[in-house]
Amino acid sequence: MKKIIGVIFILFASIVQPVDFQKGLDATNESAYKEWFPLAEQGNAGAQYNLGVMYENGRGVLQDYKQAIDWYRKAAEQGYADAQLNLGVMYANAQGGLQDYKQSYQWSRKAADQGHADAQFNLGVMYANGRGVLQDDKQSVDWYRKAADQGHAAAQYNLGVMYANGQGGLQDDKKSYQWYRKAAEQGNAGAQYNLGVIYANGQGVLQDDKQSYQWSRKAAEQGHVRAQYNLGFMYANGQGVLKDYKQAVDWYRKAAGNGYAAAQLNLGVMYAMGQGVLQDYKRGYMWFNLARYNGLDTQKLFDILTPQMTQKSINESQEMSKICLDSDYDNCG
Structure with a gap:
């Protein structure tokens, strides 16, 4: 069975911003x-x-x-x-x-x-990254857990990351899942994305493509770029959802518009093959070109596509790539 091309998103959340006025105080004048x-x-x-x-x-x-x-x-x-x-x-x-x-x-x-949960979370970040203290994963886990036990979603997410990677103790997929689930249920997009990957790969849970789709969808709708890509992949392959090339194109386009190279490559394939869109070699070439700009090796795809294009079409595609990039993906046609 094909698996989603995705890995656990490993990124510690940044220090939270200051809390606002307390208990309804509205001092704005x-x-x-x-x-x-x-x-x-x-x-x-x-x-x-x-x-x-x-x-x-x-x-x-x-x-x-x-x-x-x-x-x-x-x-x-x-x-x-x-x-x-x-x-x-x-x-x-x-x-x-x-x-x-x-x-x-x-x-x-x-x-x-x-007992301030935000402060406990911030201490977890500091110990994890050695900011103001010696780096110490065990201390980081302890402070994240204090905040997580109070329902702090970002702490729950970071605790899930640390258990997934074995930081501060034994690696534990089941505990990682449990903390991701708590954060995901509070709407944390990173945790929702990770649950999507976990269910796709059966890490600490039974493999379940439908659950993978549902959690990926929640994260994607919040603008999580990797989740948008994974959702495109799922629609393109009928994984956890009915195959739907138009939906695949839509989700690939969202991720591609955020500069995600893998989505740009797959979107190029969809245009080149006419899947979910009218076949368009120029637009396929454009997305391959942008994927290459963002670090992917697309030479084999160019070798397949360019013999079917005129030099004029190739030149136009290259100009389309430039316009798309210069507009920060706002004007990609």
Whole structure:
């Protein structure tokens, strides 16, 4: 049985962005600033935090990262977990000064020790990548699990990746599946894509093409490029779904328009063979050309196609390739 051409997507999610206002606070104007400033001056940690959010995002005040850091620090030093988290993120992202992963770690750790799931996730990222601390997969797994147990989807996804690759302990396909499933059910596109691959290949679960299609579809509809490619492959081959060349072309085109070389190559094949579209050697050549530009060896396909084309058609196809690329795939016909 043919398998989907795809591998587990291994990429640690980046540090999460700061949390927003808490419990319905909607401070977007100067009046809110005037209300909170006196409270913040009196040492109210919640008001200090909210001023930090306002200055960071330019809500009701001119954006000023240094002011944001100052107010976050005042709240953070009083043990306000959200402020500690945001201060850690600002140091990681060099907002308001030099990038400082050690400071980022210290403030993130304070929030994480209070049970803040986003901060626990960020510590997992730091330990996984050696940012501000020595790289340590076991510590990374521990912090991801703390956040994952609180329902943090990105932590669940990253934990699935680590179990899939045996980072921080024994490789375990079943645990990897379990964590991907939790994240996928929360709408995490990377986890949905990985479940599609897992079901296609029977890794830690019984092989199931229909389940593979369903999870791949969820990820593809969120714009996951590899899932879009895999969905095209499934429609082209009737894997987990009825064969449908038009659907295959549509999904290949979505992935191809995002620069995915394998989808560009397969889309070229569909045009060259007239599957799901009218046969069009020029457009087939164009997509082969773009796939080659993006790193695939398409010479054998050119050797088959070019003898059936005139030099004028080849020149036009090359010009079409240039127009498509220059438009960032917006004008590919």
